[in-house]
Amino acid sequence: MGESALRKCLFLPRSASEIWAVPKNCLAEIVTLYRVDEQPPETLSWRGQEVPVVDAGRGERTPWRDPRARTGLVAILLGIDGCGCEYLGIPLRGVGLGLYEVPEDEVVDCPGEALPGSTGAFTWRGVTYQVPDLMTLLAGHGAAGPVTDGEQTQSA
Numbered sequence: 001m002g003e004s005a006l007r008k009c010l011f012l013p014r015s016a017s018e019i020w021a022v023p024k025n026c027l028a029e030i031v032t033l034y035r036v037d038e039q040p041p042e043t044l045s046w047r048g049q050e051v052p053v054v055d056a057g058r059g060e061r062t063p064w065r066d067p068r069a070r071t072g073l074v075a076i077l078l079g080i081d082g083c084g085c086e087y088l089g090i091p092l093r094g095v096g097l098g099l100y101e102v103p104e105d106e107v108v109d110c111p112g113e114a115l116p117g118s119t120g121a122f123t124w125r126g127v128t129y130q131v132p133d134l135m136t137l138l139a140g141h142g143a144a145g146p147v148t149d150g151e152q153t154q155s156a
Contacts, residue, residue, distance in 0.1 A: 015057035053089035
């Protein structure tokens with residue numbers, strides 16, 4: 001018996017109905033924000049950069065924050081050269097966050113289930129995951145640039 005190739009996939013829950021599957025090397029960091037509002041911010045200051053935050057779950061009942069602790073998670077994704085956006089924040093909502101080694105022979109391609117903004121979809125262990133079109137998403141958010149404090153630029 002041959003062994004199935006394994007792919008390390010990072011699963012990011014974006015809304016009640018959408019979990020992204022991205023390569024592990026797309027993630028810069030998962031940030032915990034404290035004392036947050038009901039909705040995620042439109043931008044966040046991270047390591048000297050003002051990072052745009054794209055929220056797919058606005059208006060849904062799936063909370064992005066822990067109501068008791070008033071904390072929320074945002075995945076910071078690395079930009080792609082030439083796309084105009086160095087980093088992008090994705091608020092995490094619901095369940096399904098994880099890093100898994102996914103055997104290729106267990107994945108079922110489901111192109112007909114791809115949501116708008118995705119290049120494809122697949123099912124693994126009974127859950128459908130979206131493969132986001134990161135190039136288009138990043139290109140649509142341009143470079144926010146460094147965060148400045150008076151005359152000095154803060155750096156990481």
